Amino acid sequence: MNTTDLHTIKLKAFQQPIRCCNVTAIAYGLTALGYPTSIDDIFYVTRLPIDTVLDDGMTLAETYDTCVKYVEEKNLPISVIAEHFDKASITLESFIEEIEKAISDINDIHILNFNVDIAHEIKLGGGHFSLLADYDKKTQEITIADTNPKRYTRFWKCPVERMYLACIDRDSASDRARGMIVLRKVESNEQKAQQPELMSAI
Numbered sequence: 001m002n003t004t005d006l007h008t009i010k011l012k013a014f015q016q017p018i019r020c021c022n023v024t025a026i027a028y029g030l031t032a033l034g035y036p037t038s039i040d041d042i043f044y045v046t047r048l049p050i051d052t053v054l055d056d057g058m059t060l061a062e063t064y065d066t067c068v069k070y071v072e073e074k075n076l077p078i079s080v081i082a083e084h085f086d087k088a089s090i091t092l093e094s095f096i097e098e099i100e101k102a103i104s105d106i107n108d109i110h111i112l113n114f115n116v117d118i119a120h121e122i123k124l125g126g127g128h129f130s131l132l133a134d135y136d137k138k139t140q141e142i143t144i145a146d147t148n149p150k151r152y153t154r155f156w157k158c159p160v161e162r163m164y165l166a167c168i169d170r171d172s173a174s175d176r177a178r179g180m181i182v183l184r185k186v187e188s189n190e191q192k193a194q195q196p197e198l199m200s201a202i
Contacts, residue, residue, distance in 0.1 A: 004103050004104055004106075004134060005032070005103050005104075005106070005131075005133050005134065006143060008106060009028075012028065012031050012032050013149075014027065014031075014039075015147075015148065016039075016148045020039065020054070021129040021130065022057075022058040022066070022129045023043065023048070023058075023063075023066065024039055025063070025111045025130060025131060025147050025181075026042055026066065026067045026111070027039050028131055029109040029131055029181075030071075030078070030183065033107075035076055035078070037070075042066065045069075045070050045073045046069045046070050057126075057127070059171055059173050059174040059176075060171065060178055060181070061174060063113070063129065064080065064181055067181060067183070068080050077186050077187065078183055078185060079183075079184045080181065081182045081184070082179065082180070082181050083179045083181075083182070085167045085177040085178060085179040085180075086170075086176055086177035086179075090168075090179070092160075092161060092164045095167075096140075099135045100135060100137070102132060103135050107185040108183060108184040108185070110131070110132040110180050110181075110182055111129055111132075111180060111181040111183070112144070112163065113127060113167065113171075114130075114163060114169065115127055116128045119144075119163055119166040120152075120158075127171055128147075128148075129147060130144050130145060130147050130148075131144065131147070132144065132145075132180075133145040141158060142160050142163055143155055143157055144156055144157075144158060144163075166178070167179055167180065
């Protein structure tokens with residue numbers, strides 16, 4: 001059996017503190033890639049103000065910035081790329097193509113930022129960050145490894161088109177579409193510096 005992101009993620013378990021899915025997703029993703037990270041680690045290393053997370057929430061760009069700062073401070077051989085889904089190149093087809101490659105690549109983890117109401121088709125409220133764990137081509141469903149399993153269950157499925165719509169939803173705090181953050185192992189920090197950025201997160 002081929003190793004997939006789902007098998008790697010199943011070995012780890014995270015529960016976000018209240019309104020802390022963004023930082024939890026970073027810790028969850030880095031840990032799944034083999035760099036054990038706690039939520040407290042990220043707050044401590046980045047000096048992230050707690051009220052910024054708990055009161056205001058964090059946009060995709062702010063979460064990306066926090067992740068980059070942590071990776072740089074810890075000198076981890078990880079590249080961090082953010083993609084807002086308001087780019088013309090981010091179509092449903094390109095999203096599907098990306099996740100098909102992503103789930104079988106043990107060197108990367110994709111953190112999705114999406115509208116919860118759209119993804120679950122029920123009023124639950126707000127944006128959320130969780131990990132892409134698997135994709136079934138036959139059913140066209142993705143499996144999400146949630147940062148808040150007490151509320152949403154640890155793993156849940158969603159039609160890929162619905163998740164795409166949840167990711168192109170506009171975050172009112174940034175007036176931009178939501179999207180994803182890609183964490184990727186690289187062989188060295190020199191190689192990381194040469195990785196082309198797909199976009200500017202700002």
